[in-house]
Amino acid sequence: RKEVEQDPGPFNVPEGATVAFNCTYSNSASQSFFWYRQDCRKEPKLLMSVYSSGNEDGRFTAQLNRASQYISLLIRDSKLSDSATYLCVVTSSGGSYIPTFGRGTSLIVHP
Amino acid sequence: EAGVAQSPRYKIIEKRQSVAFWCNPISGHATLYWYQQILGQGPKLLIQFQNNGVVDDSQLPKDRFSAERLKGVDSTLKIQPAKLEDSAVYLCASSPRGSGGTEAFFGQGTRLTVV
Numbered sequence: 001r002k003e004v005e006q007d008p009g010p011f012n013v014p015e016g017a018t019v020a021f022n023c024t025y026s027n028s029a030s031q032s033f034f035w036y037r038q039d040c041r042k043e044p045k046l047l048m049s050v051y052s053s054g055n056e057d058g059r060f061t062a063q064l065n066r067a068s069q070y071i072s073l074l075i076r077d078s079k080l081s082d083s084a085t086y087l088c089v090v091t092s093s094g095g096s097y098i099p100t101f102g103r104g105t106s107l108i109v110h111p
Numbered sequence: 112e113a114g115v116a117q118s119p120r121y122k123i124i125e126k127r128q129s130v131a132f133w134c135n136p137i138s139g140h141a142t143l144y145w146y147q148q149i150l151g152q153g154p155k156l157l158i159q160f161q162n163n164g165v166v167d168d169s170q171l172p173k174d175r176f177s178a179e180r181l182k183g184v185d186s187t188l189k190i191q192p193a194k195l196e197d198s199a200v201y202l203c204a205s206s207p208r209g210s211g212g213t214e215a216f217f218g219q220g221t222r223l224t225v226v
Contacts, residue, residue: 008151034214043202043217044154087153098167099144099215101153 003027004090006102013109017078021105023088024070032091033064033071037084038104044087047073078109113137115218117203123224129191132221136185136205142166144215145178145188146202154202160186161208193225 005024013019025033033050048055050062050071061074071090075082088102116135124130136143141162146154157176159166163183171178175194180186190197200222204215 004153006153043219045217046214049214098159099156101146101155103151103153 003092003100004088004102006088006105008103008105010106010108013078013107015078015080015109015111017109018074018076019078019107020072020074021086021088021107022070022072023090023102023105024068025088025090025100026069027090027092028066028069030069030090030092031097032099033062034089034091034099035060035062035071035073036087036089036101038087039084044101047086075107078107080109080111083107083109115203115205115216117201117218117221119221120219121222121224123226124193126195126225127192129189130193130223131187131189132201132203132223134186134188134203134218136203137216139207140205140216141183141208142206142215143180143186144202144204144206145186146204147199148202148220149199157188190223193223195225198223198225 035047036044037047038044050064054063059076063072085104085106087104091097091099143160145157148154157171158168158178160180163180178188200220202220204217206213206215
């Protein structure tokens with residue numbers, strides 16, 4: 001089983017739709033969780049951190065479920081500009097923090 | 112604030128040749144990462160430095176890949192000899208300290224094509 005698993009998609013949704021991605025992780029000792037966004041042929045950039053209490057940033061909501069070992073990202077009112085790959089990152093600590101990326105989920109928002 | 116600088120942006124080499132990539136992290140960032148991203152996959156961590164010490168290099172193919180960060184600032188990643196399957200984007204990232212709870216900032220990457 002891979003450490004961090006994501007459905008690669010693509011998720012093809014119309015503008016205005018709500019879409020959700022999940023990411024599962026295998027290491028129960030994982031410490032920190034993030035969602036990164038990567039545009040085509042660009043470097044990944046932090047979208048948001050994921051806190052135990054959940055967090056919201058505008059149209060984006062991230063949640064963590066430690067019991068089931070997954071994190072989620074919800075995008076409301078999708079925009080064309082949301083089209084990108086969304087990468088889940090899980091950081092584990094065995095004395096040092098080692099970040100592991102999922103393979104990413106591709107989102108395509110169409111008119 | 113200047114971002115993470117990487118060079119070159121693109122490189123095409125023949126198999127069995129050598130290649131080196133350079134990275135200058137954000138000033139003051141103690142942690143530096145090298146990732147390999149193959150098309151259609153997520154970035155795979157090759158090596159992580161904390162200052163000039165190696166934190167993790169468990170996924171670095173040490174028979175052909177090497178990396179150093181001698182003065183705890185900039186870093187080089189070398190491949191010798193290159194194989195076709197090394198074709199990928201090599202991303203350098205840095206963070207202020209250990210990545211637990213802190214954001215990693217990425218450079219634009221070096222796109223390597225091995226022919």
